[in-house]
Amino acid sequence: MPNQRAQAKSPRPSTGRRRNDRAHRCILDTTLELLETAGYHDLTIEAVAARAGVSKATIYRWWRSKSALVAEAIATRLDQGRVPITGDPRADLRASIQVTIDNYGGSVGGIALPALLADLVFDQDGYNAFRENFLVPRREASAAAIRRVIETGLLPADTDVELLLDVWAGAIFYRILISRQPISPGLADDLLRIILGER
Amino acid sequence: MPNQRAQAKSPRPSTGRRRNDRAHRCILDTTLELLETAGYHDLTIEAVAARAGVSKATIYRWWRSKSALVAEAIATRLDQGRVPITGDPRADLRASIQVTIDNYGGSVGGIALPALLADLVFDQDGYNAFRENFLVPRREASAAAIRRVIETGLLPADTDVELLLDVWAGAIFYRILISRQPISPGLADDLLRIILGER
């Protein structure tokens, strides 16, 4: 992820004392910790401040809302999407799908994401930051994987890549968070076949 | 939907003054109204009570939380899923997909659902009620549509219906609420083809 500061407020002027990076990181850690313990709804700025040994004002100095704080916390920790390019585009695509499953199935993705999205419904700025820092990079990586499959001929050249990305992520998101169906080991393969139109 | 009372508390014994059904319905209406205006986050029980001309205690008497109230409000109003059986299972399936698009694209589905889901992450009882009153009936109707297609031979007999349901709903949910891609008129057809594995 290029910009770790996600939705943080604009940078400070150059004079005077600089940001205390140790405290900064501690706040993000505490945020994730409490997210997993209490959920987004019960995650309070006061609790983060108390647990991180920081004053509330310090948090507000660097993030303008709970959603901005959570968005950055998620973005910094959910960055494990690197899938090597092996030369077998079909296998690479399968591996990428598996990464998505792991991401959404993990505690942070499963707990924080829905609440964050709910907050962003009425917050266009917040959504834009989320999109640029989180969504776009991931979709770009996934789209590249699909495009490599297209080049091998397993998918037609006029494939609607965007739609396949939505099917891919949507099916996983929905199964884990909404229908709460069990996640079988074969899920990645099943999805792979659906995406490739194999029957 | 069989049980309109969704997550409402258990019914009272038979003696004593009866529930004021007019007020009850008014509360649900007001809840939807405010959901569209203010969003789930800014929907307060106090505001619902004030707008519906009802006391807070009356709301808390019948619903044990905001999510229970919203769940019932959504369940009672999002019931427009009836798709006729025309004899052409493929066309019926397409029509069902279109209904899903319309549901999630509508204000209530789009605004309230994500927040509701976020609240239900840590509320197993609430999720169960949501599942039984909302999710299961819809999935059952959709599964029937897929099964009719299987009978025509357009899908193999060993098709994983549950997975197709997640792909179907998940793609739409994700596109509308997360990636926020435009909803083209051809979306239902495109999804239909993916579900049926047509290339």
Added chain:
Amino acid sequence: MPNQRAQAKSPRPSTGRRRNDRAHRCILDTTLELLETAGYHDLTIEAVAARAGVSKATIYRWWRSKSALVAEAIATRLDQGRVPITGDPRADLRASIQVTIDNYGGSVGGIALPALLADLVFDQDGYNAFRENFLVPRREASAAAIRRVIETGLLPADTDVELLLDVWAGAIFYRILISRQPISPGLADDLLRIILGER
């Protein structure tokens, strides 16, 4: 006490079902019970109703307020003021003083009276009922005891009886409820001497 019904509302017309006297008495008993347990402030009509196995409406049908209920409950139970006339007016007066000490020192008098008085500060009707049903009869009996002492010559004929009554009851009330000085066995005698001006 002539009228036990204190501040109860006016009686009903003659036809139809009559008052359930058993329940009536039970309500008064429960009121006293809860007064001693919880104090006036925490005595709620709902608790009385629940404990007495009676509906709130029944209580409100017969008493117009908590203070009316408590006033009647006190009046019916605090009536133990009969002091025999022995022929020794000085000894009779001492015995009467001792009764006052016992009344205010008892749980009901000590707990309920101050709160009741506080409620009556802004309730002229309530105060009038309290005065007629409680205060006047007691003062009359006490005044008679003083007048018998005057006849013996132990007090001058122009003694301000009303003031002595206030001194008598006030000193006891104040010592028990406000200054909370210990109540020694000799208190009645000490007060008797002060009232009679003996040094």
Added chain:
Amino acid sequence: MPNQRAQAKSPRPSTGRRRNDRAHRCILDTTLELLETAGYHDLTIEAVAARAGVSKATIYRWWRSKSALVAEAIATRLDQGRVPITGDPRADLRASIQVTIDNYGGSVGGIALPALLADLVFDQDGYNAFRENFLVPRREASAAAIRRVIETGLLPADTDVELLLDVWAGAIFYRILISRQPISPGLADDLLRIILGER
């Protein structure tokens, strides 16, 4: 009165923002204002907060109950007990009695005191604070006046001063708040004579 903070909660550590004393005083003023208007029973914390332009939380931060608030308000305003020592102990005692009459006859003493006392029946901590901040200083001043009279020989050396204090204050309290007899101009003299045992 030595400690103006009466029943307020214990003081905070030294760091951080300090108490807003202007608001603090305004709350006490408003409390007295509303006491005279509405009486203790109808004095609500919400009303005090609204009228004082202060949040409820601020009131609860510094006083733990309505009775604590009222106790401090009374203690800070009812301090007008200074009676000069003229060299004529009998006249000084009479003046002190008159001050007591004025205190209990005034709106605050008459309205708030009974209700406060009622609340303190079940609140030992509250009573102790009231005793130390209000009762003891006044009794001490009054006891000194009596002792000076004893020194002149108008009262015997073994006089029970505590009992005289209860007679003095109790008679006035009872006459004003309970028997509600008229307060004649000669009351102070009459009481003086009773206390001194003059007939």
Added chain:
DNA sequence: ATTTAAACGAGACGGTACGTCGCGTCTTTGT
């Protein structure tokens, strides 16, 4: 014996206030 009207239990209702919590802002003070 039947009628009839009030009393009654249960409890829903619109209210008011409670005492608490967290928000986001703002001093104040120690480092």
Added chain:
DNA sequence: ACAAAGACGCGACGTACCGTCTCGTTTAAAT
């Protein structure tokens, strides 16, 4: 010069009772 500590105005929370109001269901006097 920071930040921690934390007071503050604010608004909503969920609860407790208030006093009133239907509801059937007794119950006992008047027919």
